[in-house]
Every structure is written in C-alpha cells, then in structure tokens.
Amino acid sequence: MQQPIGQSHIGKKSMYEVLSLNRSSAHFYELMGPVFGNRDFEKQVGIHCYDDPRKEFFVAIINRRVIAVCSFNKGTISDCFTEPQYRRQGILTFLLNMALRGVSRAKATCTQASRGVFEQAGFVTVKNLKNYTMMEYKKDA
Numbered sequence: 001m002q003q004p005i006g007q008s009h010i011g012k013k014s015m016y017e018v019l020s021l022n023r024s025s026a027h028f029y030e031l032m033g034p035v036f037g038n039r040d041f042e043k044q045v046g047i048h049c050y051d052d053p054r055k056e057f058f059v060a061i062i063n064r065r066v067i068a069v070c071s072f073n074k075g076t077i078s079d080c081f082t083e084p085q086y087r088r089q090g091i092l093t094f095l096l097n098m099a100l101r102g103v104s105r106a107k108a109t110c111t112q113a114s115r116g117v118f119e120q121a122g123f124v125t126v127k128n129l130k131n132y133t134m135m136e137y138k139k140d141a
Contacts, residue, residue, distance in 0.1 A: 070095040
C-alpha cells in the first residue's frame with residue numbers, strides 16, 4: 001500500500017514528496033523500476049536493489065521520479081541512495097529518520113559517503129571494512 005508520509009518537504013534547495021511503499025503499493029514498479037535498473041545506484045550503494053516482499057521503501061519524489069530512497073527490512077536499513085544533484089540537502093537524513101520511527105534497534109552497512117548521515121541518526125560503527133562500514137543503532141531507553 002502506498003502511504004504518503006506527508007504532503008511535501010523542503011530540503012535546503014528542493015521541494016519533494018515522501019512516500020512509504022512496498023511492492024504491493026499502487027505504482028510501485030512505475031516509481032521504483034528506474035531505481036532497480038539504475039547502474040549509478042548500484043555503483044554508489046554497492047549492491048543491486050531488489051523488491052523483497054518484506055521491504056518497506058521510503059522514497060523522496062519530485063515530478064513522479066524517485067530522487068532518494070532508503071529501505072527497512074527486519075531490522076536492517078539498506079538501499080540508501082540520493083541522486084547526486086539532490087545530495088547535501090537533508091533528504092536521506094529525513095528518509096532514514098522515517099525508516100527508524102518506532103524502531104529500537106537496527107543495523108546497516110553504509111558507504112563512506114553516507115556514513116555521516118547514519119552517525120547523525122545515532123548509528124555507531126561496529127566494524128570498518130575496505131569499502132563499507134557496518135553500523136548499529138540502539139534507541140536510548
């Protein structure tokens with residue numbers, strides 16, 4: 001089911017709509033298909049994005065085009081990506097905070113480019129790898 005999280009949000013430079021989607025959502029493949037086939041996404045994130053039935057995707061959209069995405073599945077944050085021209089506007093930070101609503105624990109493997117966003121959200125480094133950092137989130141009681 002497609003659920004608007006809010007009307008629209010203003011980043012530092014852009015106004016965008018935020019949706020919560022899963023593969024049963026209306027227009028899911030229309031919106032997410034270009035993300036699934038985006039080689040820049042795969043190169044930046046380091047993995048291919050899949051339409052896992054248990055994943056909830058938080059997406060920022062401008063003109064019916066996904067400009068940023070973050071997914072949550074069984075305690076794991078993944079698929080975090082923002083189109084280059086929309087970076088450093090707080091969009092991924094907003095999506096990550098939406099994904100963490102009501103969550104007390106989560107894990108993520110992030111790139112150097114997104115590590116700061118995860119740290120701002122309260123994640124701490126568990127292990128540094130060559131190209132990635134494994135991180136963990138524990139909400140304060």
